[in-house]
Amino acid sequence: DAGVIQSPRHEVTEMGQEVTLRCKPISGHNSLFWYRQTMMRGLELLIYFNNNVPIDDSGMPEDRFSAKMPNASFSTLKIQPSEPRDSAVYFCASSPQGLSTDTQYFGPGTRLTVL
Amino acid sequence: AQKVTQAQTEISVVEKEDVTLDCVYETRDTTYYLFWYKQPPSGELVFLIRRNSFDEQNEISGRYSWNFQKSTSSFNFTITASQVVDSAVYFCALSEAFTGGGNKLTFGTGTQLKVEL
Numbered sequence: 001d002a003g004v005i006q007s008p009r010h011e012v013t014e015m016g017q018e019v020t021l022r023c024k025p026i027s028g029h030n031s032l033f034w035y036r037q038t039m040m041r042g043l044e045l046l047i048y049f050n051n052n053v054p055i056d057d058s059g060m061p062e063d064r065f066s067a068k069m070p071n072a073s074f075s076t077l078k079i080q081p082s083e084p085r086d087s088a089v090y091f092c093a094s095s096p097q098g099l100s101t102d103t104q105y106f107g108p109g110t111r112l113t114v115l
Numbered sequence: 116a117q118k119v120t121q122a123q124t125e126i127s128v129v130e131k132e133d134v135t136l137d138c139v140y141e142t143r144d145t146t147y148y149l150f151w152y153k154q155p156p157s158g159e160l161v162f163l164i165r166r167n168s169f170d171e172q173n174e175i176s177g178r179y180s181w182n183f184q185k186s187t188s189s190f191n192f193t194i195t196a197s198q199v200v201d202s203a204v205y206f207c208a209l210s211e212a213f214t215g216g217g218n219k220l221t222f223g224t225g226t227q228l229k230v231e232l
Contacts (some may be wrong), residue, residue: 031217042225043206048219077210095217099217105162
């Protein structure tokens, strides 16, 4: 079975440009998470969806960040406009049922560099 | 607020040595889940184990073993007879339930394990 799929794997862009990261969760999973990993802050949760509905977006840094989940098999994380401090690895994860007992399975990540 | 502490930033061992990675957590929840993930140099996060707060039995999986002690709020990870392929960053994480369902993982800062020949 395919795991969580993320694209692109690497993205290099210039400050001020719009960046869109994409995620396909594991088929049948109802919950989807976006995380950001940086040296300074480690792994931090940005936003969490359950059954395509955003449940908690308190980790989204600012209004430049937005996330959508139009259907059960696709989510996007958009940064507009991007800034150099947004450079990080962005992970998408999914879990089966949105229960507190669930294990989250991570995608390979998108390494974003903003020049 | 929940907190996970991995005090060991980096550990270096020689192949075939045993190594223990420490994890200490803080939570007010009576029911919670603990996880370990591995992040090899390729960058992905690989799930290793999940343990619930009611089960304090130690677990062994091949060369990996986990020691959960509720009394000391610790969930330590031991690799026996380490190999070069074990070189990675290992993260301990604590699960916290969302009000609307699902769980939020609080990660430790990770321990970089280097296994040398």
